[in-house]
Amino acid sequence: MHTGTRRALLLHLAVLAGLFALQFVLPDYHHRNLARILVLASYAAGYNLLLGYTGLLSLGHAMLFAAGLYGAGLAVQLLGVNAASGFAIGVLSGLALAVAVGLVALRTSGVAFMIVTLMFSQAAFLTTLYFAAFTRGDEGFVLPEASRQYQIGSFFFDLSDPGTRYNFALLLFAACLMATFVLVRSPIGRVLVAIRENEQRTTMLGYHTFRYKLLALAASGAISGAAGAAYALLFSYVGSTFASIQYSILPLLWVLLGGVGTTLGPLIGTVLMFYLVDVISGYTSAYLLLVGVALVLLVLVFPKGILGTVRAKAAPWLP
């Protein structure tokens, strides 16, 4: 039983080490891409915590990503706080919004939960447009150069430097990956999976399932918020596109592709989809066609995704 845990831990550390090593060999273009992918994969990991390990399908995660994005971006832009405080504010915004939405939306389940989260997220998106005086709406705004430089003791960080940016993105992803890994192996993770499998039965084992679902949503919101905040600070752009429905659908797609309920699935799904879209957009502006086709094919013929299939066929120890 515990050799599986050790093997899984080694695999995770190896993946992180590999990602660290990649920065020294990748050409500039892919180096930049991978930094972005790592932030988006962190977002997907947060989404997967809810869908994969708790069984709740949200169609409104864009509002949580955007809470982090705007929380950090507006704090830096309007209040002039430094990057680290901006990040903290972003994480807290994601967390707070997730808890507030959860207290209402988690009274529903299944299809109703999907629609309620979709509606809340749409309201959040419209809110970013309504307050265009601060957010500059669709157009968005770029963070000032100075706000992305940061001094801790004698260490000086410049988040616009590609190397620094890559390693911060990797740090974020590593934290999210290991946090989900530890969580799903913990007693709490066991309860979450039990809720996914059979909520009624879980109640009859003495668990107040609402609290656990709220906890999962809160953790998912904090991670999504962290990803959003990191995106704003590392790539210096904040715009309402990131609050639109599309950014609720994308993490669903990444997680479905990589494997629902696998810790490494979100990374694999994000990498593949990012590059597929990248290649396709070289040929057509209708690259979202790919997103549609992928969604339909995944639910139709490949519901377990890549790592889910690997786990079922060859490696049952995969977390």
Next chain:
Amino acid sequence: MSFGPHLFLALLEGTVTAFVLALTALGLSLVFGVMRVVNVAHGEFFMLGAVLAWAVSSLIPASPALGFLLALIASPLAVGAVALLADRLVLRRLNYAPEATIVATIGLLYILQQLVLTFYGPYARPVTAPISFRVQFPWFGYSGYKLVVIAAAAALLAATWYLLMRTRIGLVMRATQYDRETAQAFGIPVERVYSGIFALGAMLAATAGVLIVPIQQAHYLMGLDPLLLSFITVIIGGLGSLRGTLVAAFVIGISDGVISVFFSPTLAKIIATLFVALVLVFRPSGLFGSARA
């Protein structure tokens, strides 16, 4: 213009919105009521109807009226065929499982939207209205075509109502909605009924799209607003309840017309969206349950 005529104009606009919305939302409501499928791609059927209307009517540039009439028939039929195909190839294979179906229809939304972008392009194109006279009120002139839209939509709503409530086909549909297993046991071809309902729902949306295109230009992203409004309508009216859907369409359509004349449309949308989410959470029996009653 003083307040009175201003309100009158808003009410007229609201009535047009309400009738078009009622057609679109009725399609969504039917599909949910009978099949228990939340069709996120419903707005794309509306858009497809409008874009095809432009394509068909541009075949006969000499006679806008004839072109439009042709579009009014051909476009919904073509959209119905697309819906049939989607049902056969995707929804039926998922056995109409609720969550998988939503994800699949999201995929369908992107597929239809992006195919239109590929073949039609990112343009907004007008279709000439089949009639061009204006009704002259004491304070302002009003497009006669918009009154035609009201009349046409009302006729279609009545026809759909008749189909569902007074014909054998409607009886079969209602029996399937009431209890799928029993209907099957009584020899009702449930799969064919589902295909038919899905196509009918799409055709209603497409017709609404055709009717609107002389007022609002055809564009590949035009399906998103009707989708959201239809969702709001169907949830407020009670999912699956046709009568509720119609009542809600008029309340929302007219108030939307009035509100958007006097207030910021974005703020109105924010409030409406939040309100709908809360209705769905706190009045679920009045929404999901009414179909069974």
Next chain:
Amino acid sequence: MAAVTLLATEGLSRHFGGVKAVDGVDFALDRGEIRAIIGPNGAGKTTLVGMICGRIDPSRGRVRFEDRDITGLSAWARVQRGIAYTFQITSVFGGLTCFDNVALAAQRRVHGHRALDREVARLLGRVGLADRAGVVAGVLPYGHQRLLEIALGLALKPKLLILDEPTQGLSDAEIDHFCALIRDVAAEATVLLIEHNMAVVMELAQRITVMDNGRILAEGAPEEIRANPQVQEAYLGS
């Protein structure tokens, strides 16, 4: 009497539409006993225990457990107070291993990796599934799933263990094993059993409650019930 009463219901009723599934039942259970509820199908047995463990809300009446009114408590809170319910239709977590199934029930009580490992191994051993810890529950044969279900119940260390038709679908050998297990459990917990297999009831139960049409028809020791002409007419004789 009051000192030893573990559970009591007062005028407990549940109506489904016009049907009175359970109709004004006063039912009391003493600490430490093994009690069986029998009765024809539709007598209201499952509805009664459903109201006791909080799965079904009563239309009227109260439930008292350890001299506290628990009528308003949710199911999970009752489980935390010591009422465990094992399902009529086996509902172990089919996608999880036997270890995870039992660990789920045990981990609220036993903390720490090692201690939990030991406790789960002990519980699986007790129901005879020691070598199945790593097996996914869904692929176990039916009899073993029932045993796992009981291990889940035991893992909660309940004061009251409610078993809904536990021997349904078991082989004779498995039933013998099951009876030995329940006698063993009764040393620590009160057991309430809904059961159709009269051999099991007669062997295990110290007292028997007979239900019919949502009411209690008779109550007593096995011999008394066997001798009761009313019961024979309504149930045993048929």
